[in-house]
Amino acid sequence: MNRQRSPNLSRKNQSRRVSVFDTTLRDGEQAPGNAMRPDQKVELALAIESLGVDVIETGFPSSSKSDFEATKLIAGAVTTARIATLNRAVREDVRLAVEAGGRENHHLQIMATGSETHLKYKRGISQAEAQAEVIDAISYAKSLGAHHVTLGIEDASRGSDALLRPLIEASVEAGADCVALADTTGCLLPEEYGAQIGRVRSWIGSGITLGVHCHEDLGLSLANALAGVRAGADEVQATVAGVGERAGNTALEELLAVLTYKGEELGVFTTATTKGLYEVYELLCRTIGLEPVRNKAVFGVNAFATQAGIHQAGMLRDPITYEYVQPADFGRERSILVGRHSGRTVLRHLLEELRMEMDDAFVEAMYETYIANRTNGECTSLDDLRVILAAERPTEVVA
Incomplete structure (x- = not known):
């Protein structure tokens, strides 16, 4: 009988490891009703770490004393996962992030403006000005001793290559060792997002980590994330139960389910495990008052x-x-x-x-x-x- 595979079986044909980046405590918390205290974030971070995820995003240290404290506490508590923070392309944000999260085990993300739409309507600045502030922030982070700096490109999915390519190439030259492209509005089809990821991979080569951050506005966040992986991305940002801005993000449990059962077909694997995942979900539900739904994959009341x-x-x-x-x-x-x-x-x-x-x-x-x-x-x-x-x-x- 042709039974389905169990998790983490043969990796004979799985040639590439995918890093799992959990942003429940940052993007997940940004959604209305999802606020968490620092002590609650620490408890969740340790639970998420127990799953074997690679990176845990703690928050936005410059945005509040709460996020600063949570980052500092989590940085001191985790033992296997690395931490990440999100920061504007502002020197003070970078300084606070380094103070809270340290220099070594910390992915310091610099948020860049990734589309002409955001340049015009959100920022009111030119492409040259936007790129200059990012390069300055990356250079400043490196001068403070930050080991890992990520270029996190907001609304990258609506940005032109003429905007993105010089921004990315200059950022890598300045010291960024990871580039994360966000489909911030969830507007792309998988083939569109995959094509963009493929182009970026060709610009940066194989030595730079390429991450994907997808939103659920059209119900395509997981499909887009997987399209990105197929096209060469080696890190996926996700949240427990898909919590996050508006309709949410790529759901961690769905991502792990696909990598577990279909990793061989995708040619990738993850060292994160599904064991204990439901207990993490239950902890999240208790922490933010999240009500279970009937028809959700993996975590739905009726899933099994x-x-x-x-x-x-x-x-x-x-x-x-x-x-x-x-x-x-x-x-x-x-x-x-x-x-x-x-x-x-x-x-x-x-x-x-x-x-x-x-x-x-x-x-x-x-x-x-x-x-x-x-x-x-x-x-x-x-x-x-x-x-x-x-x-x-x-x-x-x-x-």
Whole structure:
């Protein structure tokens, strides 16, 4: 039988490692309702680090005392992951970032204006002025001893090559060792974003890290991130549950699921793991009051649940019939729920499990009483149905 792969199996054909950059604590926190205290950020950072991610973005140190403190605390707490900060192309931002996050284990990101639209309507400055401020900030960061400086290009997906190429090449020459292109408005199709990433890779060569930062405005953040990886990007920025500005960012759990199950096809692998991922999500939910949704991949309430009888008939024989992503790989459990779409097969299955004598009349009576007439969408769990069956025929139930 051709069963799906489990996480982190053979990497025989996986030629390239993809770095995972988590921005839950920065871009994720920027969304309304997602504010976190420094101590909460530290707790989440350590939980995220336990997944084996490569980089954890702590915040925007110059924006508030809270982000400055969180950066300092996280920098002192992490032991395997590196940290990152986001900063404007302003010397004081750079100074504060170095003070908070240190020089060695710190990816100091300089935010650059990446489109003519932003130059005209947001900044009101020329291309030359925008490039000059970025080069000055990178040079200043290097003069302070910063080991890793990233050129983070905001709205790069709407920028022309005539704007981006000189900016990128001058930044690399000034000392940037990573370039991250943001599809800030989530406006590109995967083939468009992949083509842009491919062009940038050709400009900077193989010695510079190329990162992608994608947004979900058109529901394409993961698809765009993967298109970027195919085109030569070697780092993906993501957030737990996809939290972030507006519709959010590339969801970390979806990214890890794809790299886990489809990494060989993509020709890449990650050393980050899915183990413990759901516990990190639960911690995030408690921290920011995030309500679970039904139909979200990996983390959705119904991601590993079924109530349709035609599916359950197969699932009861072998879960592989309808379960490509395995719940145990993500700390989840399979859930077979009984509702009006379930039919009689699941009842018979439970009766067999309980070693109860059954006939067609009893199965039909139970189905009509407890399942068929449910019109409000409510379902009964297998455990609840076991209790009901036991109450109907208590002397027959074998413990």
